[in-house]
Amino acid sequence: MSFPPPQEVLERTGALVAGPTHGIIISPDGEVEELEHGALRRKIRAQSYLICNRPVVGRRLGMVGQKALDVLELFAFVRPAQFCLPLPRGLAAALKIDIKDRSPEEEGLILIEAARRLIAEITAPGYPYPEGLLAQARQMADAGWSWGPLILGALQSSEVGPWQVWDHLPEWEEEAPPPPPDSLPVGKDEALDRLSQLIGKDAEQRDSQRDYTALAARTFDPPETADEPVVVLAEAGTGIGKTLGYIAPASLWAEKNDGTVWISTYTKNLQRQLDQELDRLYPDPVKKARKAVIRKGRENYLCLLNLQELAQSPIQHEGRILIGLVQRWARYSRDGDMIGGDFPSWLGEHFGQSRLSQLTDRRGECIYAACAHYKKCFIEKSRRRSRKASLVIANHALVMIQAATRAAISKDGKIETAHDPELPTRYIFDEGHHLFDAADSAFAAHLSGQEGLDLRRWIRGAENSKRRGRGLEGRLDELIAGDDEARSLLQEVIHTARCLPADGWHGRLIDGTPFGPAENFLARVRQQLYARTAGKEEYHSIECPPLPPVEGLQEAAGELLTALKALVAPMKALSARLLKKLDQEADELDSAERNRLESLAQSISRRRETVEFGWIPMLDVLAGHSDPDQEFVDWFELERAHGREVNVGYYRHWVDPSLPFAGTVLKSAQGTMITSATLRDRLTENHNPDVEWHTAEVRTGAAHLISPPLRQSLNSPFDYPAQSRIFIVNDMNKRDLNQLAAAYRELFLAADGGALGLFTAISRLRGVYQRLAGPLEEAGLPLYAQHIDPINVATLVDIFREVEHSCLLGTDAVRDGMDVPGPSLRLCVFDKVPWPRPTLLHKARRKRFGGQAYDDLITRLRLKQAYGRLIRRQSDKGVFVMLDGATPSRLLSAFPEGVEVERIGLAEAIQKTKEFLSET
Template sequence: MPPDAPRILLPHAPVLVTGARGAVALEPDGEFRRLSLAQAARYARNESPMVCHGPAVAARLGLDDFIRLDVLELFAFVRPARFCLPTPRGLAEIMGLPRPADLEDEAEALMTASRRLLEELARNTAADTAARAVDTRGLAWMMARAGWGWGSPVLAALGVQGDSGRGGGAARVWERLPEWNEFAPEPPGGSLPVDPAEARARLASMLGSGAEQRPAQADYASAVSFAFLPREREDEPRLVLAEAGTGTGKTLGYIAPASVWAEKNAAPVWISTHTRNLQRQLDGELDRLFPLPHDKARKVVIRKGRENYVCLLNFEEQLTRNRNQDAPALGLMARWVLATRDGDMVGGDFPGWLVDLLGRARTMGLADRRGECVFSACFHYRKCFIERAVRRARRADIVVANHALVMVQAALGGLDDGIMPTRTIFDEGHHVFDAADAAFSAHLTGLEAAELRRWLLGPEGDAATRSRARGLHRRAEDLVGHSEDCVQALDNALAAARALPGPGWLMRLGEGAAHGPSETFLALVRQQVYARSADSSSPFSLETDTQPPVPGLPEAAADLAQALGRLAIPLQTLMKSLAGLLDDEATELDSATRSRIEGICRSIERRALAPLAGWKGMLDALGGTSDDRFVDWLSVERIDGRDMDVGMHRHWIDPTIPFAKAVVEPSHGVVITSATLRDGSGDVDADWRAAERRTGAAHLAAAPLRAAVASPFDYPAQTRVLIVTDVRKDDMDQVAAAYRELFLASGGGGLGLFTAISRLRAVHKRINAPLEDAGLPLLAQHVDNMDTSTLVDIFRAEEESCLLGTDAVRDGVDVPGRSLRLIVFDRVPWPRPDILHKARRAQFGGKAHDDMITRLRLKQAFGRLVRRASDHGVFVLLDPMMPSRLFGAFPEGVTPVKVGLAEAVRLTSEFLAPPTG
């Protein structure tokens, strides 16, 4: 039946927008109502209004939730895989509307944006192919039938009446996705060198003939080319430590020699980053190298772990169990799956605010969960996004990955297909130490052990009817039937897995009713933590040393170690038996089955045997077998005073030892680069030695090439550093007043950094309303119900806004221009004095180690201020106890000045005043 003519029907619902002090409702008849926040909360519960980003509105109104029509959901349906700032101003901008000046304007903008989105949907669907138009109508019908608030207006815009939009299988998106192609294995890459002249020539080509000359950038590219010379001995890679001051253009500087080497040697170069922002920046910069989209799609691949990509089997299983309330989320996810470039849900083309709107279970919950992939047994294997990315990466020139993926996969013997890159560039190299610390640590906790049990057994109890999880038996059942040894080993492993914590383990620990060896061990760990902690009533997490153990803990550790051994032995047998099939039935197994067997064997090794071995070593240490390379401790993880996890932790005191051994040594060439590699102690050689220690270079046989190019920025002229001496940092009223006055003096563009979430929240509560009165929107991590990257995007786009955040904001923000012109730090960011830091402090130089970490943190924060030659900024520290030995965190010629708050406000206002005339 052909569709009827489209009709644009806006919902008969008011629009509600909120501010710090009050709200505005725009009634369907066009009348505005001014409301207090208390009135707005009642209004929201009673009227089911139209809003922009419902979770953020609910948080501002002090509500857990309320029924609403979210304009962002309409945007996600009409423009899938497209991003907009999730604010009324952001919607207005992307829809080409005038910028709202007040709450009334924002309300009108939401109403107009909704109308334009419905009109756009009608036009686009009319111009679509018949099959795509049927899919759009079918998804809209499915969502409307389930009660989606936008259902009726969307169906009207699509010309659907009654059941005319009912289409069989509109949400079966996998049927519309293309299959990836398999290619013959790539031959090993060559070893032809890249000389400095080639690197400089490629850089000049990317910049173009009219580009501004940057001698430092060319010098940097020349130095980095050393990593692309052939190595002369096994386990002695060509390593370059390159510090490039902000504004040097290091991204293009290392892309130049990397791209030349990839072309000459027919092998990829991997570029590893730490933050999503840099991955996005890299993606943009590579347009200079590959200006044609088709060439770039073939030559550049973004690679992440499986947990970042949507799993089509998970999507199908959620669709099969489709409950009425899930249908709108499924429809929006289906629209995205059909439009996405690569299926990446973390930093790709998936709007982060959709997680806020739909919930993690209905969005990120569709990703692969820690090794549950069934590989070629999956009906969607030939269309799988991650399998497509793996194959594209083998043939690419440039693969952009992240530190966590590169380190974990290297430690486990290769990437998904066992292939290791020979050339790797670690950008944001100042994060290598912390990334290695995370990658090479071990955690024997209730949550980790229970997760392993779930991975082996599948969901149990009530969860069995709700979860999409697949146990090992289901993942391997049709393979183990080839061998009696496999069947017996699998049965034995699943029986032994019941020694791990079962459903409800945490509640049993609290009730003193631990069951089995793992829960008995965890109960004694919890007892020791509570007994030894200085303040067990604290709402924060607790930790204590492992020695001396409370009575019974060593014996419980020994019992658990034996139980883990009884689990590991049949898993080893199963893995070897499955691997044996590759030889025994080599002539009968098709390539898909071989690939699946190899994948399951890798999963067993990485997901089960590796952690079991690490846990056994930790348990042995409790019995007296210590290893001075590691530091162990016990903890109770708490959130708002409630126990969330219990267990034992092990970290390398120096995690760059395994990083150097597993990641750097096997490589042929490695670049570790950052704007902040070196310490600022004032001793140049000592600062380089600190960089070598923090990057693992100190553990290699051959010395690295050291390279440093200075920033082209005139920091003494472009920045000021002020240390406020008359604000008591333990008096939150004084601290909040300082933030308020400094943000007002800068006219917005202020980034407030905090060493504790509680301090951030206390300041936000005090300054939110007065800043809004002055026309300065205040954003806050841990307060607004938005993910951090979305908050940073809003802050970047809105020049008058201010943002409060912690470490994740300090390290991940890249905001050029006047949108970031002031940074205020609440106090000196000393390292947290926990057990892990205590051990490292003792090994790495005591107080000098504290100073180094603190200088690097200050250096990183200061580096956010000036990103372009025209930028100006002020850095303020609200801590009179800032010692002068930390002044090396700031560039040469930038001298911190100690002043009172009033003087700091005056200097900030004068220095950041916009130019006149």
């Protein structure tokens, strides 16, 4: 089959750019036609056009023509594993296309030029991504990909043999485990010398950064007492340069002691920034790949076996197109990270997040050394590299999960940890103000329908599906051949797991036909939730206390308790039997078999501990066998998404999650630094340092150690009173969406974009967006919004950073994960005071940590974080506006000393914003 030359096709193809209410079509020769959405829809039904970002165009127009050619998809195919913002100007930046202005017409011309350049690249001499090019183009063309015929036409060949990426990836080699690190300290002078090397001889020497580096070096002092690590609490104001400040002593200690330092962050955005900063330390990419490793949870990485099985299944054309793009990316990816790595994040919105989730290890189905791709596995490569790396860039979630899976919480709340030689002895926690929340998630126990179903599938496999999900028997079968005891225990585990929720459990609960102990229990939980709340017609999730239980719930809890105890016993015996085989058959097992046995034994133990130390103690209370534990908060919750029930369960969290964090993470290390710009809570009426530091010690776990932490606060070098203004609008009704939207509109226009709108409720964000889209489009200010645009939060922030005059609406995820220096962020508007949500969990913590003072603490830290987004460097200017006239004065200590807070009317706030930001 022959294909026409792509140049001929592109010469006949125009570009379409869709705004919130209007759009333009631009012909290849530059003729422009502006149309409303209705007219645009009629046009694209009959003709093919170049577009950028199919989900965004589709949401704005209500549809996308089947002949549409998304230039982003072409970019992902031609330049796999390369970064590109999902915008026309993102394509221009990646392809070095000159941009004349920010008009829709210019964006259309960019799409035309980008398509021509990308098609030309694949036939250029020395094209750097040739592997699998023709084979994947053929496969994707056969699946109906609109770019396929153009690429095949450019290559002028249809002769292609089979090509699968898993056959072309390098293998890792097993190495001996490294010896434990030494304990040589890092001196102040040598740390400062390393800092000077990192920032460069000609760079400005900042005293505050040098002081911070000297403090960070103390993290690496040898501890004096067992279970009492050196802990450093360092509050570092924005602009100090804390990243290089702690990288300097951390890298030095790793070199001196042949050890590894884990640097943990809360957001993937900061992980990426840290990775970029390490180019200063390791300018040679080969050395950097060896010395610095990014680590995330298994669910972030591409599973090659999942990819193979999906590629060989009878999936529809959209899925086949995605498989082709994933194979192109996987061959050239740095580490196989699909969530925040070099994978094009916007592909999830293009082809569906559910499809992407099938490609990662999200259900714990890994078969380890039994997998044909084990020696090429991205996860295993990352693990092995991190053992010998100097610096591992991790995140709080991974550190907490590792700690949680190595700790058993007994019925009396005692924390028991097991030594793990793979865990580091030195940690640096950046974004340390998030440790409390990260620990809260990691050390919680959730006995829900979805959690129960996941465990059942892990044990019994996919009972009603052709998908892999082989279950425990499929993973163990070969390893226990001839071992009657192990096989008997395995069958007992599989049999007793029938007590757990099965596929379709939620529909049976709604229909009133639950089956088995777990579903009967959840049905009673759901009954109590509806009986104790006014939630039947509500849109949002609902919750209620578990005690006193409705009639029948106590009995149902007892039945499930008995069933789970019957499941725990054979699981415990089976994992012990597998470990015993390792000992008894040491002279017969090869390395692959040993790895599989050990991994499966550990997996069984971890899941058994979730049941034994999590679910069973919870049910003991509900069944009346034990009293509630004051260290925990228990509640029932029915979770809804978009007004639809998605899960129901029984939940338990620590009142103070910093307690298990201290016991499992801090005490297992020898030195830990916890740093952030917002560790302390500054009180207006009390400037006692001990009082202000108390917050940081309680929320980071340092208060649970005998030895006091080293602590120091270093002020930002910025002149906040000169660089910023704070206004509280006191003459509008913040509950009126029309008034609220008008305030956002006029403030955004006064700032000429570069504006961030923060909201405490998604419904308010949606309402304001609907009223803002048209006016801002007319003013030429691009508007983006979390929960509306089909773009993930990290990419939205990247877009906002790049598009200087844009506006962004978001909630707390945007507030916490944003670093936008320069004029791209010059105005921050908050709809109302961000008080904590009055959940049952918050109620218990409020009681434990000081009542109203605890509410104020949380709110001040949120305000401090929001204001901190504005001023990121010496030349920045910014205005912070609170649209809540009832903002209490006691919260204003969240802002830097010396910055005047003015309570004024909306009109005056708009005028002063415009005047301040227009000053040169």
